[in-house]
Amino acid sequence: MDLINHYFPHLTDQQRQRFQQLEVEFRSWNERLNLVARTDVANLEERHLLHSLGIAKVVEFAPGSSVLDVGTGGGLPGLPLAILFPEVKFHLVDSIGKKIHAVQEMALALHLNNVTAEQTRAEQVRHKFDHVVSRAVARLSTFHTWIAQRYKRTGDATSGLYYLKGGDLTEEIAEAGLPATLFDLSDYFAEEFFETKKVVFVPATTV
Numbered sequence: 001m002d003l004i005n006h007y008f009p010h011l012t013d014q015q016r017q018r019f020q021q022l023e024v025e026f027r028s029w030n031e032r033l034n035l036v037a038r039t040d041v042a043n044l045e046e047r048h049l050l051h052s053l054g055i056a057k058v059v060e061f062a063p064g065s066s067v068l069d070v071g072t073g074g075g076l077p078g079l080p081l082a083i084l085f086p087e088v089k090f091h092l093v094d095s096i097g098k099k100i101h102a103v104q105e106m107a108l109a110l111h112l113n114n115v116t117a118e119q120t121r122a123e124q125v126r127h128k129f130d131h132v133v134s135r136a137v138a139r140l141s142t143f144h145t146w147i148a149q150r151y152k153r154t155g156d157a158t159s160g161l162y163y164l165k166g167g168d169l170t171e172e173i174a175e176a177g178l179p180a181t182l183f184d185l186s187d188y189f190a191e192e193f194f195e196t197k198k199v200v201f202v203p204a205t206t207v
């Protein structure tokens with residue numbers, strides 16, 4: 001957990017233990033389910049856990065707020081963020097039941113009582129949240145139609161979508177026609193992997 005400790009130096013002992021345990025649990029589930037590419041498991045901390053935590057470099061979710069993770073797969077970015085923000089409620093959804101089962105088991109093993117996970121399609125979620133997070137699920141234009149009505153709309157300027165994306169996003173953002181703000185993760189993390197990685201923020205106030 002050297003990288004996470006380096007970039008998040010103020011973790012509690014419990015948070016450190018949970019990140020360690022998440023790495024162990026995730027590797028074990030990955031052998032059965034291919035939650036991330038097998039070839040990528042050696043880079044689990046950098047390319048998956050720290051990448052997920054990139055969202056926390058651009059927004060601090062307030063205690064008591066709620067976050068929907070759409071297309072969470074094996075719990076990314078939701079589980080690492082739930083460890084970092086234990087007073088925020090996370091709801092993780094994916095259309096594939098066996099992935100959601102793995103997420104539920106990992107949340108249970110880590111005693112993450114701020115996490116719920118549900119097998120459902122994004123389009124069928126009915127509750128409302130302060131924020132939406134996601135990584136690697138769909139193009140922004142399609143994705144936004146799924147979640148545009150999922151916000152509580154409290155007027156909080158930080159409320160909205162935090163989407164982890166890579167590469168040149170000019171065309172994708174123009175196609176979506178949304179007022180997106182881009183944050184370069186290379187501003188926060190020195191590893192080469194983050195050179196092209198971004199957090200796309202779309203405010204909830206967007207119609």
Ligand SMILES: C[S@@+](CC[C@H](N)C(=O)[O-])C[C@H]1O[C@@H](n2cnc3c(N)ncnc32)[C@H](O)[C@@H]1O
Binds near residue numbers: 070074096123
């Ligand atoms: C490439 S995986 C990414 C998983 C995870 N977010 C990550 O970064 O490791 C995309 C995931 O999105 C899920 N997915 C795709 N479309 C979805 C939808 N409409 N509703 C819910 N989940 C969806 C898939 O089942 C899959 O688990």
